[in-house]
Amino acid sequence: MCGIVGLVNGHPVARDLVAALRRLEYRGHDSAGIAVAGERLDTHKVLGRARDLSALVAAADPAGHAGIGHTRWATHGRAELRNAHPHCFGGVAVVHNGIIENHAELRAALREAGHDFASETDSEVVPHLIAEALAAGADPLSALADVCDVLEGSFALAVLVEEVPDAIFVARRGSPLLVATGDRVAAVASDAVAFAGLPVRFAALADGEVAELSHDGLRFAVQIAEARAWSAPPVAAGTGAAGGFAHDTRREIAEQRAALEATATGLAALDLPGAVRDATRLTVVACGSSLLAAGVARDAIERATRIPVELEVASEYRDRHAAPAAGGVALLVSQSGETADSLAAMDRQEAHGCPTIGVVNVTASAIGRRAAGAELGVAATKSFTAQLLALMTLGLRMGRARGTIEAGFDAALSAALDAAPALVEAAQAAEPDCIAIARRIATEGEALFIGRGAGAALAGEGALKLKELSYIRAEGYAAGELKHGPIALIREGSPVIAIAPGGPGLPKLLANMSAVRARGAHVVALTDAAGAAACRGAADGVLVLPGASAEEAPFAAAVALQLIAYHVALLLGRDVDRPRNLAKSVTVE
Numbered sequence: 001m002c003g004i005v006g007l008v009n010g011h012p013v014a015r016d017l018v019a020a021l022r023r024l025e026y027r028g029h030d031s032a033g034i035a036v037a038g039e040r041l042d043t044h045k046v047l048g049r050a051r052d053l054s055a056l057v058a059a060a061d062p063a064g065h066a067g068i069g070h071t072r073w074a075t076h077g078r079a080e081l082r083n084a085h086p087h088c089f090g091g092v093a094v095v096h097n098g099i100i101e102n103h104a105e106l107r108a109a110l111r112e113a114g115h116d117f118a119s120e121t122d123s124e125v126v127p128h129l130i131a132e133a134l135a136a137g138a139d140p141l142s143a144l145a146d147v148c149d150v151l152e153g154s155f156a157l158a159v160l161v162e163e164v165p166d167a168i169f170v171a172r173r174g175s176p177l178l179v180a181t182g183d184r185v186a187a188v189a190s191d192a193v194a195f196a197g198l199p200v201r202f203a204a205l206a207d208g209e210v211a212e213l214s215h216d217g218l219r220f221a222v223q224i225a226e227a228r229a230w231s232a233p234p235v236a237a238g239t240g241a242a243g244g245f246a247h248d249t250r251r252e253i254a255e256q257r258a259a260l261e262a263t264a265t266g267l268a269a270l271d272l273p274g275a276v277r278d279a280t281r282l283t284v285v286a287c288g289s290s291l292l293a294a295g296v297a298r299d300a301i302e303r304a305t306r307i308p309v310e311l312e313v314a315s316e317y318r319d320r321h322a323a324p325a326a327g328g329v330a331l332l333v334s335q336s337g338e339t340a341d342s343l344a345a346m347d348r349q350e351a352h353g354c355p356t357i358g359v360v361n362v363t364a365s366a367i368g369r370r371a372a373g374a375e376l377g378v379a380a381t382k383s384f385t386a387q388l389l390a391l392m393t394l395g396l397r398m399g400r401a402r403g404t405i406e407a408g409f410d411a412a413l414s415a416a417l418d419a420a421p422a423l424v425e426a427a428q429a430a431e432p433d434c435i436a437i438a439r440r441i442a443t444e445g446e447a448l449f450i451g452r453g454a455g456a457a458l459a460g461e462g463a464l465k466l467k468e469l470s471y472i473r474a475e476g477y478a479a480g481e482l483k484h485g486p487i488a489l490i491r492e493g494s495p496v497i498a499i500a501p502g503g504p505g506l507p508k509l510l511a512n513m514s515a516v517r518a519r520g521a522h523v524v525a526l527t528d529a530a531g532a533a534a535c536r537g538a539a540d541g542v543l544v545l546p547g548a549s550a551e552e553a554p555f556a557a558a559v560a561l562q563l564i565a566y567h568v569a570l571l572l573g574r575d576v577d578r579p580r581n582l583a584k585s586v587t588v589e
């Protein structure tokens with residue numbers, strides 16, 4: 001979370017920094033700011049979106065050829081201008097991503113030495129500490145290395161020092177940071193999208209490295225990586241409404257067919273690792289929508305492979321006491337591939353010697369180039385259905401390799417995976433019905449999503465999507481659990497969305513729907529042709545989605561749930577692409 005960028009170039013960098021921040025904004029958008037080195041450090045900050053920096057920077061037109069920038073996701077201190085980065089002290093400007101866990105002790109010690117602070121942030125101690133080290137005679141690179149030694153927690157830092165106006169000093173521990181170099185140009189950023197359009201190649205800074213970036217390239221105070229994998233920057237993705245759509249989120253809902261086709265192509269070239277083929281259990285570790293995608297795919301994987309699939313919340317899993325079961329394999333599912341909780345869980349797996357497989361949507365990786373493609377909206381949409389396709393494909397491939405999948409299920413699952421791209425496209429036609437459902441939810445100000453099996457996980461995803469885009473309180477429940485407590489929430493008119501495709505689970509779900517309806521709920525069933533007739537008797541509204549089997553149903557239902565959440569958010573005037581309090585890459589624990 002938080003996006004940081006730095007640039008040293010042969011011409012003024014301020015406008016390029018703002019452009020890069022706009023591309024990094026999905027990492028946080030509470031405030032944005034830049035500092036540029038000239039005769040003195042020139043700092044510009046705004047509360048809110050990076051686009052609002054453009055006018056400030058155009059008016060000031062700072063001349064410096066080196067600068068740093070930051071887009072913030074608040075952790076310490078409210079979203080206020082005084083807490084916006086860069087933080088400056090004594091000719092030192094700093095942007096920080098991560099959390100300095102010992103900031104209170106450091107602040108207290110600095111206060112005793114006469115320092116005053118302008119912000120409530122943990123980050124502000126860093127420029128003070130560097131300024132102290134410089135005053136004691138250290139050069140900027142060793143000053144930063146020494147300061148890193150006293151910091152606890154996670155950090156990616158980019159530092160500008162007034163006395164060295166053509167260099168940026170960088171360091172990382174835990175939080176991601178990439179460095180880029182070219183002919184008399186150098187850059188640093190949290191994410192490769194910041195380098196789009198720059199004539200550079202980029203690589204990851206290794207954990208613990210401290211370096212100086214200048215026209216002459218990289219110079220290290222602490223160097224850990226012996227060799228680096230250098231890549232070309234990605235092509236610039238849009239930063240706003242694209243392709244005739246009002247929002248990136250809506251465009252990404254619409255482009256799921258292409259995303260799924262690309263994902264299927266990438267998966268076709270992938271060899272099933274031996275450890276996965278022979279696994280005695282799969283433990284999926286993930287967060288948010290990524291975990292819910294695994295929940296939807298679990299039934300299919302278990303049926304194909306005959307091994308248990310456990311679902312673990314990454315932020316909880318990392319602190320579990322029991323060791324992973326022998327013979328098990330962990331599947332880390334993450335759109336961004338950067339989620340701190342998932343990375344910590346991965347560390348735990350590796351410490352126990354347990355094989356770990358990543359299912360990611362990272363465009364810099366070989367598989368990623370054939371994955372769903374950059375997702376700019378904070379809400380997972382096309383990455384969710386792409387994860388679903390990837391996980392169900394994994395189940396099919398494992399089932400075949402192990403010889404455990406029955407012929408009939410092999411045929412049904414293969415057909416569903418082949419049909420998925422067309423299904424997510426055909427489901428877009430449900431938009432008018434989704435708008436009608438959205439109107440009721442927006443009016444009532446609440447929603448309950450229910451389902452059974454894969455439908456229960458989809459219910460969770462429907463509720464999550466609604467919460468994050470519209471800020472309406474929503475619950476997603478396994479329908480059979482309602483009677484154990486949540487049914488008390490039902491009142492006259494409560495909107496209930498049932499994920500109700502035809503299949504063996506439907507009769508019990510119909511009974512659950514009837515029970516909430518009997519208590520005044522307004523029930524809408526998201527079903528398919530096989531379930532439509534039965535649902536008509538148990539719901540107030542029925543939306544018949546495309547799909548010819550229980551394996552196909554989740555793809556169309558996911559799109560309908562996305563459209564419902566999107567339209568509730570529109571009706572309530574929310575910032576769809578940048579929902580409050582959220583960031584796309586969650587790099588703090």
Ligand code: M6R
Nearest residue numbers: 288289290334335336339379380
């Ligand atoms: O990048 P990841 O898939 O690891 O992110 C996990 C969650 O933060 C993410 O899925 C989040 O729940 C979505 N933005 C929800 O739409």
